[in-house]
Amino acid sequence: MAYCFQCGTELNEKSLENNLRLICPECGWVYYPQLKVSAAGLIEMEGSLLLVRRNTQPWLGAWYLPAGYVEADEDPAIAAAREVREETGLIIHPTVLFGSYYFDDDPRGKGLLLVYHCDVLEGNITINDEVDAVGFFHPASLPKQLTGAGHDRAIKEWASRQEVWQGQWRQGIKH
Numbered sequence: 088m089a090y091c092f093q094c095g096t097e098l099n100e101k102s103l104e105n106n107l108r109l110i111c112p113e114c115g116w117v118y119y120p121q122l123k124v125s126a127a128g129l130i131e132m133e134g135s136l137l138l139v140r141r142n143t144q145p146w147l148g149a150w151y152l153p154a155g156y157v158e159a160d161e162d163p164a165i166a167a168a169r170e171v172r173e174e175t176g177l178i179i180h181p182t183v184l185f186g187s188y189y190f191d192d193d194p195r196g197k198g199l200l201l202v203y204h205c206d207v208l209e210g211n212i213t214i215n216d217e218v219d220a221v222g223f224f225h226p227a228s229l230p231k232q233l234t235g236a237g238h239d240r241a242i243k244e245w246a247s248r249q250e251v252w253q254g255q256w257r258q259g260i261k262h
């Protein structure tokens with residue numbers, strides 16, 4: 088149940104501009120929901136990518152980049168570092184943005200995934216309740232089952248960039 092931000096009246100669901108919106112029957116205030124923001128860490132070691140396996144729904148048993156929702160008062164880069172630490176035990180420093188991915192396939196809501204390149208500062212890999220496995224994957228041998236919510240596309244984009252880079256490197260060696 089939701090209430091009007093202006094007058095406190097209970098909101099009604101109505102069609103507005105072809106979308107169902109929560110509208111205040113008293114003062115006409117409209118609640119416009121916004122995208123969720125999640126942040127992930129991209130951690131590479133010797134050409135392989137760190138992935139974790141979910142042991143909760145949605146996407147139970149699928150692999151993804153260590154990630155989670157950004158708190159309302161948190162810098163997304165800091166959120167990425169926090170999630171990496173919670174899910175893998177590694178202490179990292181987010182450097183630059185790898186990419187951003189809009190997603191509409193998460194039953195918890197549509198959103199935007201921000202993926203940060205990370206430098207590992209310290210720590211040993213340990214796993215928590217949200218994940219049941221951690222591994223490094225070469226671009227040619229990624230797990231078959233990847234989560235949605237932007238992760239599948241981010242991981243495949245990373246793999247295709249690695250393959251291009253490795254192809255150029257091999258060509259460089261040949262000449």
Ligand SMILES: [Zn+2]
Binds near residue numbers: 091114
């Ligand atoms: Zn109102």
